[in-house]
Amino acid sequence: MAQRLQKRDETLSDEAKQPTDSIKRLRFIVLGSDEVLINEACDTILMLTDAKKVETIKSGGKCEFREAYVSGRHVSVVKTPTYWLENLKTYLFFSKSVRSMKSDMEFSYSMVFPGPHAFLLVLGDVRNSGKEHYLLRALSEVFGQEVLDYSMVLFMHGYSNRDIGRNRCVKKCSERYHILKDNEDNVLKLFHDATAIKQRKANFFTKDLELLYKAETYFKKEFDATYEERESTLRGDLAEMKTAEENLRAKMTEMEKQNSENVRELQDLREELDQLREELDAHRFRENRLRKDLDASISREKQLSQEIVALKEKKYELKEELFDLRDHKRRVNAELIASNEREISENKVKSLSGRECEVESKPIDSQSSRSLEGEGLNPARQNIIQDPPNI
Template identity: 55%
Template sequence: MAQRLQNRDLSYEVNQCTADIKACRFIVLGGNEVLMREVCETILGTKANITEHGSCELREAHDSGRHISVVKTPTNWLERLKTHPFLSHQVKSLKIEMDCSSLLIFPGPHAFLLVLGDVHNTGKEHYLLRALRDAFGEEVLNYTMVVFMHEYEEEDIKMNRCVKKCHERYHILKNSEDSVIKLFQDATKTIKKRMRNLFFTKDRSMLEKAEMYFTQEYISEYEEFKTTEEGLRIKVTEMENQISENLKDSQRLREELQASKSRENQLNQQMDALKKEKSELEEELCALRYLKRLLENLTNERESQLKSDNEKLKQELEQLTANNQRQSQDSVAFLLTKTQHHKSQEQKEEQAPVQEHERLRDLTVREMKLDHREREMLPSCVSTFQVPEDKTKPQEDCGSIVLEEKNVSEIKVKALSQTECEMENKRTVEMLKLTREGSKKVPVNMSKDKKKQGDTGSFVLEGLKLVGQNSGNQSTGHLHGSPKGPDSAYFES
């Protein structure tokens, strides 16, 4: 950061001291091609434009706001001077090439840069300074500067022969921006001391005479041009004033036109708004007319509907009055029947205990009859019928009682074995017990119909018949019975 600020300050100083110099022109001399190229690249940079003119190279670039031109001379100039026995004859042969190199940067170079690689040089670079002096005169050494590419002690530099001939003007050039700026600064300081002769040229007197001639020749024309310029300037000012007035008038007219356009736009907008309002009012009027027609239709329909509804309501009212009369009559009859039914029900409930008592008494009488009949029937069946065991077979439905509606005289008894008779007796006893238990458990509702009292578990044994048939070794006995009500639970023989 400090280095950048220092570089900026140096460039500012150079620009301040050489504000009127817009170009720098240099001619580089030397015997080492590598060092000379390095000096040119350091001064101009790598973006320089290179053009070749014979044996010389012209390099151009822009730096620090100025145009820099550098002419690199060939290294064979020094070789030719060293090898020729007579230096003066060789200088005459190089004079044309030196003049051409100076013409490449017309009107002339600001400085000649002699590049040396060593302070203790033995390459006889001072021959180049002698050739410059012989070709351009003694004054050229005032525009010559020795450039070193390495640092040396100041005493050794001042003892150098070339530095002495250049009046101790030298510069140590490094590959840095500071060193290049310092080179420009040293060269411009030398030029600033001689503001009358900013650059070196061989034919300076001729140029001065030509300048005086052209100045005297064209001074009258210059005066004429100056007067005409003054007249033109006056005319221009008058025309500018006229133009400004015209501009003001045009601006005023433009404003008036703009105002009229704005008024016209406002009127157009008002007309559009009125048209829009008119169309909206027409639409509203049409809508109101349509709504009026709809309202009339609705009122007519409503009136007709009300008339029809009134007629229907009258009819329904008449029908309701008739229905109410019938319903009142029916309700009165229903209430009468209901009260009668309740009375009969209460009477039945009062008579139910008496009927139940009578029924229980009948059941006890029937049980006694059944027990008596059972005792009479069972011993006779056991003592009368005896069948051999070897001739009997398993019987189907053994000991069943067949109850058929026939006379007692038609009863036929079939012979049974003793075990079968005992089993049949047990079954009969169990059946009778179940019959008695069922008759006791089932309650009797005297208020109900007698047909609903049939499932009490009692049996009416009608036409008890013992059928006995001897057909081979088979014997069957059946007891058939048909259930009846509790009032018919007795045996008929």
């Protein structure tokens, strides 16, 4: 709980000290006597279209809370009821009326906690009856005279500077006024004028500013003690983180070393792979060449097989011719034998008749004639009947 209060008070204190151009949240309380003009002023300040009006209105009793984002700023507006001025118009009962309205006015203030950046009094006619200044007086009765430093008159129509300078409400607000127009530049100028007032103690009005400063001082001391303790803890954590960082760096160095070794191994593996690829290509080349040689051998084998078949057929033919020659040989031999036998018989007949007729003829070579007779063939015929060569 204390931490949440500390955070809230630090936020409020920082917001109170912010320069006007950097304020991201703006809070306004709008007062007046004309319901139409007040609604028009609220819608113009919030830059609301008709589609967004229903979504942004929140009732707070007799006050209405509206909010929207305008040029990156979160703007909140509290629209006060118009009957306040009716209760204040009778001067005789002014103090009593203020006391009866105090709770309502404080409630409207609480709707924009921690306080509005400005109280905007809406006027439609610069030549008014002068009764609207009662609202400013009531504000000073409830919140103190300092509230007038945060008050501004908001005119809905343009007037001459001479008429505006005579207006009692403008004089009561120390000549602070703004002529409101329905465009973004005019609205942004209103934001700047409503927060850039030099005599203010803070950028927004709060009844408890001194209390806020005291709370800030108290929480600052508590925060400083907590900060020192937290800083010590963080320093210890930082030392541990540095140690862990050094360990991580050592691990990273080792990992980088291992990585470089892995890179070298990978390079070696790539070189081996390239070498294996070259060897594989050489093997494939030799394989292709061997396949070509094998195909040529198969082709030659087929050709030789065909030649062998042809030779076998030729051999078969030669065998048949050989058989025919042998038959012819046998027939020739048989014929020669028969012829020789006839000749022998004829020779025997002739020899017998010659011996009887030629007693005184020359003697015949008995050895050669016996050899011829013994063989039964003459030398010329023996050469004819020899066997032919084997094929």
